[in-house]
Amino acid sequence: MSEQYAVAYTAGAKYYGAQAIINLWKPNIQQPNEFSLSQFWIGGGSNENINTIEAGWQACPNLYGDYNPRLFIYWTSDGYHTTGCYNLHCSGFIQVNNQIAMGGSLSPISAYGGSQYAINILVWKDPGSGNWWMRFGNSYVGYWPSSLFSDLDKSASFIEWGGEIINSKSNGQHTSTNMGSGHFPREGFSKASFFKNIQVVDGSNYLIDPNGIGTIVTQSNCYDIQTGSSGSWGNYFFYGGSGRNNNCP
Structure with missing residues (x-):
């Protein structure tokens, strides 16, 4: 099994947060042990x-028991070795809002060639406490204490936005x-997924x-990304793909 990505990134400065409007879809997941997510990384x-x-949002059958896109968070302080978890599965993230369910299903979902829906997420480092706060839409959800981290206790050195999937390569074929x-x-719009x-x-x-x-694109014939900028969308990109196809065997 391997991860595959199609992401946009920025690096080379000190960063204290990130935000994005993330288009919402219900992707096809071939195997229950695979997932598809759209998120940003502050690292x-x-x-x-x-x-x-x-x-961001993820569809992950093994974690949630269904194929619906769900709001999720994740953190690690040691390269995914022993610390961190999804949502509230371990101590770490302090939720202060009881109206938003971490891991909760998201709707409505965008339709190919039809209505488009998106979620808006902002995470930023509070200058006073040093904690990393999350806002979902207009609601403050909670925070990651600065004490969880050895590097993010100060600032981030890169931000990434985009998609990730797990490729289980069943029967030797790409998922x-x-x-x-x-x-x-x-x-393009209403067909490909976007961040704006x-x-x-x-x-x-x-x-x-x-x-x-x-x-960063792992395998462009399976999943790809195209960036751009405009007045109303700011910096944006379209990304994604079908996985296995004639050019992605």
């Missing part, structure tokens, strides 16, 4: 000891698990546009 530290805060809508970015208004929080606690956006 710092070395690869072996990386600190991350992650938030047909979808990323995003299951359609490639070239199809992607921003970072600077040292003065302001949301600003990233200073340069790169992309």
Whole structure:
């Protein structure tokens, strides 16, 4: 099994948060032990000891018992080795809002060629306490205490936004698990999945546009990404794909 990504990223500065409006879909998941997620990563530290805060939506049958897209968070302070968990499955994230369910199903869901729906998530480091707060829509959900982390207790060194899937390679074939809508970015609005208004929080606690956006794609014939910018959408990208196809055997 392996992870595959189609993400946009920014690095090379100190970051104190990130936000995005994330298009909501119900992707096809081939195997119950696979998942498809769309999120952003706030990270710092070395690869072996990386600190991350992650938030977005995921479809993960083994975790939730169904294929619905669900609001989720994740964190680690040691490169996913022994610390961290999804949602509230371990101590760490302190939830202060009892109206929002971590791991709860999200709806309505976007339709191919039809109505589009999205969620808006902001995570930022409170300058006073140093804790990392999360806002979902207009609601403050809770925070990750600064004391959980060895690098994110100060600031982040990179932000990533995009999609990830698990490829179990059953029978030696690439999975047909979808990323995003299951359609490639070239199809554009209402067909391909998108992130828009992607921003970072600077040292003065302001949301600003990233200073340069790169992309990371594991296997572009299976899942891909195309970035852009416009007045109303700010910095955005279309991303995703079908997984197994004639060019992704």
